Amino acid sequence: MCTSVILKVGARLIVPLSLVFAVYIYFKGHQTPGGGFVAGLVASVALIVHRMSFGSDSLRRMLPISERYFIAIGLTLALGTGFIAFVLGLPFFTSAHGYLHLPTTIGASYDFEWASVMAFDLGVFMVVTGVVVGMIDVLSKEIQ
Amino acid sequence: MTQHQIVLFVVLPMAAGIATTFLHRYRKAQRWVGAGFLIANIVFACKALATVVPNGDILVSQMGNWPAPFGITIAVDTLSALMLTMASIVCFSVFLYCVFQFDRDQQGGFFHPMFHLLILGVQWSFITGDFFNLFVAFEIMLMASYAIFCVGTSRKQMKQAYKYVLLNLVGSTMFVTLLGLIYGQLGTLNMADITRLAMSDQLPKSSIPVIAMMVLVFGGKTAIFPLWYWLPDTYHTLPSAIGGLFAGLLTKVGAYVMIRVFVMMFGTSQAITDVVAPILLVSAGITMFLGVLGAVSMHTVRRILSIHIISQVGYMLMGMGLAIATGIASDIKEMAVAGAIFFIMHNMVVKCCLFLCGGLMVEHAGDDNLEKIGGLLKRAPWLATLFMIAALSLAGLPPLSGFFGKWVLLSAGFQSQHYVVVFFAVLTSLFTLLSMLKIWSYGFWSPSMGKHVDKPERRPTTVGGMWGIAILVIVALSMGLGAQKYYTMCSMAAKSLIDPTNYVKAVLGEQNTPKLAINDMLPETSPKKLVIKSDSYETSGH
Numbered sequence: 001m002c003t004s005v006i007l008k009v010g011a012r013l014i015v016p017l018s019l020v021f022a023v024y025i026y027f028k029g030h031q032t033p034g035g036g037f038v039a040g041l042v043a044s045v046a047l048i049v050h051r052m053s054f055g056s057d058s059l060r061r062m063l064p065i066s067e068r069y070f071i072a073i074g075l076t077l078a079l080g081t082g083f084i085a086f087v088l089g090l091p092f093f094t095s096a097h098g099y100l101h102l103p104t105t106i107g108a109s110y111d112f113e114w115a116s117v118m119a120f121d122l123g124v125f126m127v128v129t130g131v132v133v134g135m136i137d138v139l140s141k142e143i144q
Numbered sequence: 145m146t147q148h149q150i151v152l153f154v155v156l157p158m159a160a161g162i163a164t165t166f167l168h169r170y171r172k173a174q175r176w177v178g179a180g181f182l183i184a185n186i187v188f189a190c191k192a193l194a195t196v197v198p199n200g201d202i203l204v205s206q207m208g209n210w211p212a213p214f215g216i217t218i219a220v221d222t223l224s225a226l227m228l229t230m231a232s233i234v235c236f237s238v239f240l241y242c243v244f245q246f247d248r249d250q251q252g253g254f255f256h257p258m259f260h261l262l263i264l265g266v267q268w269s270f271i272t273g274d275f276f277n278l279f280v281a282f283e284i285m286l287m288a289s290y291a292i293f294c295v296g297t298s299r300k301q302m303k304q305a306y307k308y309v310l311l312n313l314v315g316s317t318m319f320v321t322l323l324g325l326i327y328g329q330l331g332t333l334n335m336a337d338i339t340r341l342a343m344s345d346q347l348p349k350s351s352i353p354v355i356a357m358m359v360l361v362f363g364g365k366t367a368i369f370p371l372w373y374w375l376p377d378t379y380h381t382l383p384s385a386i387g388g389l390f391a392g393l394l395t396k397v398g399a400y401v402m403i404r405v406f407v408m409m410f411g412t413s414q415a416i417t418d419v420v421a422p423i424l425l426v427s428a429g430i431t432m433f434l435g436v437l438g439a440v441s442m443h444t445v446r447r448i449l450s451i452h453i454i455s456q457v458g459y460m461l462m463g464m465g466l467a468i469a470t471g472i473a474s475d476i477k478e479m480a481v482a483g484a485i486f487f488i489m490h491n492m493v494v495k496c497c498l499f500l501c502g503g504l505m506v507e508h509a510g511d512d513n514l515e516k517i518g519g520l521l522k523r524a525p526w527l528a529t530l531f532m533i534a535a536l537s538l539a540g541l542p543p544l545s546g547f548f549g550k551w552v553l554l555s556a557g558f559q560s561q562h563y564v565v566v567f568f569a570v571l572t573s574l575f576t577l578l579s580m581l582k583i584w585s586y587g588f589w590s591p592s593m594g595k596h597v598d599k600p601e602r603r604p605t606t607v608g609g610m611w612g613i614a615i616l617v618i619v620a621l622s623m624g625l626g627a628q629k630y631y632t633m634c635s636m637a638a639k640s641l642i643d644p645t646n647y648v649k650a651v652l653g654e655q656n657t658p659k660l661a662i663n664d665m666l667p668e669t670s671p672k673k674l675v676i677k678s679d680s681y682e683t684s685g686h
Contacts, residue, residue: 068165069166071165072162072165072166075158075161075162076162079155079158079159079162082151082155083155086148086151086155089148090148090209091148091151091205091206091207091208091209092148092151092155092205092207092208093207093208093209094208094209095208
């Protein structure tokens with residue numbers, strides 16, 4: 001594995017920034033462009049940059065569980081969200097939503113619109129991250 | 145079964161897939177969980193059938209509670225319920241076979257999750273009421289099948305898998321492109337909504353070629369005449385159980401979708417049936433005849449069975465073609481569709497069963513080349529019995545299921561005076577019997593060939609696999625001996641496909657359903673007027 005110092009130093013800046021950006025896109029995505037899928041892609045780019053610069057062992061240590069479980073947990077979340085509506089006797093995936101009044105520093109409160117779809121989106125986020133990281137991991141092992 | 149519960153046909157296999165992914169290190173738990181989910185699947189499918197059949201009801205659920213043409217609809221009508229029941233039984237038998245006959249390597253890793261996800265794709269295509277969603281379901285099914293293709297990898301298998309993947313990628317690309325074009329021209333992808341447009345004759349002329357091109361997409365999946373070249377090369381390289389699963393489900397999903405699309409959605413539109421019906425009928429004759437000729441010329445069990453899939457697809461096509469051909473009375477059309485549905489159900493079960501039998505023949509004899517094996521009748525008398533029943537029912541001998549399917553199709557052909565197709569169908573039937581007898585006489589009947597592979601050192605354990613086969617044979621026998629019951633259900637399904645008013649009504653609601661010219665009634669007294677009257681009454685009262 002040949003990595004340059006520039007990449008390592010850069011990665012320290014890029015990885016946390018893109019992870020935060022992924023979270024931002026995830027929350028933004030309900031009514032505006034964004035959402036779990038794109039956020040998952042951004043997050044996996046961050047993880048892959050980390051892998052490129054510090055090696056796959058370091059990535060393993062960073063992730064709490066194997067990325068395959070990411071996929072399974074994400075799918076469970078997505079399916080579970082739909083299933084709650086189903087248990088309540090509504091059509092599958094019926095979404096609940098409401099507003100959360102968040103205080104801001106400039107005085108006026110900010111209304112954040114939440115929806116139960118966000119849990120589904122979190123599932124999508126995890127599946128996408130798991131799939132992309134897992135696939136690139138397997139493919140680059142083949143190449144080495 | 146209430147209407148929102150139909151989503152369980154998607155949720156259950158998906159949950160099974162997830163659970164078996166979590167359990168991928170614990171093989172035993174994986175099997176038990178899988179078996180549990182598959183049995184639940186059969187129970188729910190039977191429940192859905194019992195709910196739908198008595199009155200021809202249609203269970204509809206709108207995903208996320210979005211109203212019909214905008215959201216995604218899933219719907220179970222009689223046709224879907226029949227397909228679900230048969231498919232779930234086939235899945236369970238193949239599962240039994242895989243669990244007991246596959247060795248550790250073949251079942252290792254992620255075989256079980258992929259198996260359940262394949263079922264997810266299949267069942268989803270049976271219940272979806274949305275065209276784009278159908279594409280998604282197809283993709284899931286194909287993705288899982290690509291992965292399963294690599295089970296017990298051999299070099300030959302990988303080479304053919306490559307071909308399979310490539311062909312299906314082309315098919316999918318075409319499918320999604322056509323969906324885009326259809327959406328552009330009709331403004332909707334909801335099946336009921338498109339049916340509504342077709343019924344009220346609102347399809348633009350430019351959409352006709354696009355819809356006709358759909359024949360290519362589904363024809364490729366179903367393996368009809370000019371597009372079947374991929375099938376005989378790929379299926380015979382697979383382990384028999386997987387071959388059985390693919391043969392029993394994948395091509396039949398294609399046939400189901402063709403019925404749904406060309407008979408129900410566009411069957412009422414003269415402009416489209418004029419183009420599609422001749423294609424289907426001509427292709428039906430050629431498909432069945434060439435397919436069976438191929439089967440007769442082959443010398444290995446799996447190859448014979450693989451090519452046979454194609455020839456059987458021809459009969460289904462014949463039913464569909466007759467159902468939408470012009471100048472045929474509607475009761476004959478109904479008969480043709482019912483025959484095609486019956487035939488699909490029969491074929492799912494019997495074809496899969498024969499593949500499993502072929503697998504056990506390999507277990508016993510060590511090979512499935514008919515010139516090298518023999519004497520299996522003495523070695524495995526039960527296997528021979530079950531194979532005989534399945535083979536004769538595929539060939540269509542009287543008390544068995546194949547006979548009734550063919551009988552209905554042939555008499556529909558006779559009554560509508562399409563003698564050429566009928567002639568080919570009868571001829572094909574004879575050759576089918578010939579090719580089945582070939583397997584029988586070389587594999588089972590002929591004396592053992594001594595020095596060859598027919599004497600492996602150990603006696604293989606085949607009890608589990610035999611159970612899988614036995615279940616399928618019992619279902620096939622019930623279809624033959626209780627043909628009247630099955631046929632009544634099929635003709636009910638056919639009735640609601642030929643006149644899809646009820647389907648449209650169930651999905652889109654009363655006010656959006658176009659009235660066919662026959663049903664045109666006098667304008668009702670509008671409820672609005674009554675309201676105004678009562679209002680005026682009230683105001684005057686005050």
